[in-house]
Amino acid sequence: MFSLNNHLELRRVTISSLVTCIYLPSIVTVISYKGLLYSVGNASSLYVLVLIFTAELIKSFYLNSNNDLQVKKKASKNRVGDIVKSIVFLLGVKFCFFVGIILFGAPVLEYHEETLILSSLLTLLTVFPLIAHTGVELAVQLLFGVKTFPRDTIIAMLVNNALLTVCGAWLGAVVIPLDWNTPWQQWPIPCYLGAIGGYLLSNVLTVTKVTLMSAANKHPFLSIFVNMMNRLHISK
Amino acid sequence: MKEKWNFILYLVWFSYLTLSAVLMFGQGFLLSRKTLNDISECVSLENFGCDGRLNSSEKFSCTESSKIQRILANSGSPIVCATKSHRVVFVLVDALRYDFTEYNTDNKNPLFYQNRLPIIQKTIERYPERARLFRFMADPPTTTLQRIKALVTGSLPTFVDISSNFAAIEIQEDNVIDQIVKGGNEAVFLGDDTWICLIPGRWLRSHALYSFHTWDLDTVDNEVDSKIYDELKRNDWDLLVAHYLGVDHAGHRYGPNHPEMARKLTETNTRLEKIIESLPSDVILYVVGDHGMTETGDHGGESKAERTAALFAYHSSGFSGDEADRQSGKEVQQTDLAPTLSAALGRPPPAPSLGNLLFPILPNMPVAHTLLHLNNNLKQVTQYLVRYGEESQQISLDRLAQLINATRDQIEKGASVETEDELKLYISNVRALMDNIRNIFREVWVEFDSLSMLRALLLLLLTVFFNWIITEGIPAERIPHVFASSFVPSGLISMAVCVGICYTGHYFEIIDDLGHAIILSTGLISGAITCVLVIMHWDGITQRWYEGRSQFYERFARAALFASAAILVSNSYIIEEGATLSFLSLTVLGLMAWNIGNIKSLVLWAGFGVVMALTRSYRGCREEQGDCWTAGEGVATGNASRAALVIALGSVAAVVAISRRHVEWRGYGIVIAGIFSCAHWAVGWGSLGSPSRSKMLARGAWLVIVTMFVLLWRRDGRGATLPLVVSGLLFYLANTLVLGASFAPTAGLALLSGFLALNIVSMLKTEGSIKFSLTTRCNSSMACLWALLASYSFYGTGHHATLSNVRWAAVFHAGDPNYTSFGNIISVALMFIYLFGMPLLFGATVPLLALWGRNGASTLGPRTQLAAVFSLCLKFALCFAIRVFACALSATIHCRHLMIWGVFTPKLLFEVGSCTAALLGTLIGATLTAWHIPNQTRSS
Secondary structure (H helix, E strand, O other), X not given: OOXXXXXXXXXXXXXXXXXXXXXXXXXXXXXXXXXXXXXXXXXXXXHHHHHHHHHHHHHHHHXXXXXXXXXXHHHHHOHHHHHHHHHHHHHHHHHHHHHHHHXXXXXXXXXXXXXXXXXXXXXXXXXXXXXXXXXXXXXXXXXXXXXXXXXXXXXXXHHHHHHHHHHHHHHHHHHOOOOOOOHXXXXXXXXXXXXXHHHHHHHXXXXXXXXXXHHHHHOHHHHHHHHHHHHHOOOO | OOHHXXXXXXXXXXXXXXXXXXXXXXXXXXXXXXXXXXXXXXXXXXXXXXXXXXXXXXXXXXXXXXXXXXXXHOOOOOOXXXXXXXXXXXXXXXXXXHHHHOOOOOOOOOOXXXXXXXXXXXXXXXXXXXXXXXXXXXXXXXXXXXXXXXXXXXXXXXXXXXXXXXXXXXXXXXXXXXXXXXXXXXXXXXXXXXXXXXXXXXXXXXXXXXXXXXXXXXXXXXXXXXXXXXXXXXXXXXXXXXXXXXXXXXXXXXXXXXXXXXHHHHHHHHHHHHHHHHOOOOEEEEEEOOOOOOXXXXXXXXXXXXXXEEEEEEEOOOEOOOHHHHOOOEEEEHHHHHHHHHHHOOOOOOOOOOOXXXXXXXXXXXXXXXXXXXXXXXHHHHHXXXXXXXXXXXXXXXXXXXXXXXXXXXXXXXXXXXXXXXXXXHHHHHHHHHHHHHHHHXXXXXXXXXXXXXXXXXXXXHHHHHHHHHHHHOOHHHHHHHHHOOHHHHHHHHHHHHHHHHHHHHHOOOOOOHHHHHHHHHHHHHHHHHHHHHHHOHHHHXXXXXXXXOOHHHHHHHHHHHHHHHHHHOHHHHHOHHHHHHHHHHHHHHHHHHHHOOHHHHHXXXXXXXXXXXXXXXXOOXXXXXXXXXXXXXXXXXXXXXXXXXXXXXXXXXXXXXHHHHHOOHHHHHHHHHHHHHHHHHHHOXXXXXXXXXXXXXXXXXXXXXXXXXXXXXXXXXXXXXXXHHHHHHHHHHHHHHHOOOOHHHHHHHHHHHHHHHHHHXXXXXXXXXXXXXXXXXXXXXXXXXXXXXXXXXXXXXXXXXXXXXXXXXXXXXXXXXXXXXXXXHHXXXXXXXXXXXXXXXXXXXXXXHHOOOXXXXXXXXXXXXXXXXXXXXXXXXXXXXXXXXXXXXXXXXXXXXXXXXXXXHHHXXXXXXXXXXXXXXXXXXXXXXXXXXXXXXXX
């Protein structure tokens, strides 16, 4: 996946994934120890989204830090415009997620608050890092397949994260119909946790892959595993 | 084009294999019992003369007992009403296991369910002649509904009690309550409303409470408590039934070993104490549990813990019987309660009862009366045996004749009994005979035929497996050659040979069960022939599998279908299957749209999603879906509201108006049928409507639809697409008619969803530059998507896989068909279209998946077209066969599950119906295609 030549980028990818692997589980652990895990669907749990937002923003600053020289000149002109545009775009994506979730079977007339929280989380985990990294125009082009992206880049990692997040949320819905009557089967907790799980899994996979690749440099037999992991990836 | 009709024949063959295997499974699995409408009659003693004959002319008077003696001597006399009757309080404590009632003083650390009912032991110790405590053995299925039926009828209820009327849950047979009402006595009911559903309208007073929420431990019990003591003070009733639910609910929620159970049992103890205190002296008290529970608090199966309930009886004037009868913990059967209760109330046993009289819990009576009761019991059982033999062949005639002779012998012997000792011997003889009879019926009614179930599963597996290899393995270009060869004819001939051999064997009495032998032999020989085919084409199959690369959406679609089949082993997914299927089909279609990757497909997909969301408001409810059910949404009202009528008219008008331009001259027929059905609803609507005219209009609509269907077979040499579309529209109109105005829009929504899916499918990318690619347009993901949609539409049109959700109004929308000479066929056909019209519609339109669109197969040569259509049809049929197999397998696995009769079996029945409809639909579609595809002059 990633070439070992571009050491800087590789290090960024690894460190940002590692940070995710640390901060997301800690958030989940803290709120579950506080006994708030089953209230993640309510608006009162907005602080979780804010925390994730901040973390992703910091990560994207870190990921972008080398393009500073080229970007700064352009960006400084209409920074405000960019931010407004991306907020509008994010709201649009959030609305699309909202409608999509309802189409997939979420209650139509009630639980809007819960569905909105879930769609905000999905937006935050999928589209937001992409926009923060590339800017609105490029993100739109990527989303609609106008522009293709090379496989071995940060963008590829972000797209993979997004796909696995959506898959996780999709899989989370599996437990809802079961008649176990547990508190965590409440809408939208399984999907919410599923999305977080999918995102986490994607990051863990990235870290593992990078580790294996660097190990395979010394021990060539490990490259089998690297190939296997590459094949596992969802290819369009 | 030799293969043209071979394709159709092969589909017929496949359908036969699937359905015959399912039939065989059903014969082994669906224990059925014929319900008879007979009612026990008894003749009052006064109508007998002293010579023991009815309406005798002899006028001299005699004592009662000598009269009875004479009657007994006359073995042909009718059942005689008992002279003395008592009042009875019948307290049903749901799930009262026998060991809950035991009291052991040595036990220093009792568990939560032990030693909680000291009152029972105390009463027995203080008044040994007044109280009895027995083990009350239930027969499986140990679910409350079946148990109540058993308690009041004295029979062994099965899941399918075949009767004249499937719809009502109401008991169709004679029972204790009916007997009481018939005798001019009164009954009062307090407690769970299951009783009122089973036996409505017979009660003097009833206070029934809805009780689905198994987590609610107290409401029903408190309500019953608030009434029962007042009722005990009154004396206008002869039978007081009280049903307490708390113990059962505590078991379901917490299990027996829990403080809550201790609380409920202690409550029961104080309750019993109070009831015994305030019981009038002439009243008999029976406290029974209808079943026990396992260590986790569940019931429904046949384990000892579930079957052992308790029976406590109390009568302040004392019971008959000696020391041996009095012994606590003796095992008695639950079937015995109905005749005993009837005898206590002075009525004959209910007609279907197979129980003994339990004299230890009946009050003391003279020998003559005891004999009279026994005589009544024997006569009733003899009558039942005779009638059951007339109506059903489940038990062989020789065996029945033997039993009938034995009972008649006993009746005759009864006359010679005089002393107490003789009576005792006689009672035990009768008991042994009755036990024997009950065991014989139990074998037929309660035990599964596991051998034929396993054979059927094996046959189904064989069919599914080899056909799966044929459709997925044999390369598409070889298919026409395979079917042009002698494969299908040789298969059919070998099946005919099998049938011939079976008949010969049956003729020479080597084979007993002809039906099973034919199904088994034809299934096995078909498996062998398809296996040979697979072996012959193994090179092609391995090559295709080696080279084959499938897209992600294809793999996912297959996985989704398997998932939709696999989750049928879980009751919660069956209950929520509508949502699951819509979720899966939406995802499959979404991945296809993702694969196409343009805005148009995305918009179509979103439209599809909106259609699915709209059908959600029509989806029905079942009892297990607590909230939705109690909100009253599960109850379908026959009358459409004004808005529903407008929507129905609008939907039909829109479909007709849009489609008529595109189907040429056939459009006129569609328009006329549409106008007829709209007029049918509009004229019949509300109180101002005219039902008779509305029914005439419906008949007109059916006439047009049938005529159009016949006209479909007019060849016009322009390909099969148009006739297929028209057949889809005709099925749509037929569906709207049977669904009625309030559910008609759902048929339109289903049609629309199919149309949108079809358009997305026809946009799928094909490899390379070829316009039409067999591998893309005919791969299994299309069939899987279509099967998921067809299965969903069953739920989308407001149905649910429970027998109680079936609305029977569909049969009568065009007048009562029973007035015509072939009314039975018409009502079955209407009901079939009503329930499974959607799989029929989707089945008939399967060929469109290959033919539809600009790059569809309709531009290609007829051979390719036919092969494509055939492989799609077979795949679609296979999808349903897989689902049926999963259902049958889960029914086998769960055959002792708590919800087997409530969830799994209805699902199996409805899935079989859907499968039949889908197979029939594919046959229609494939035949239409084969009929309309122009004959080729020379092979390409």
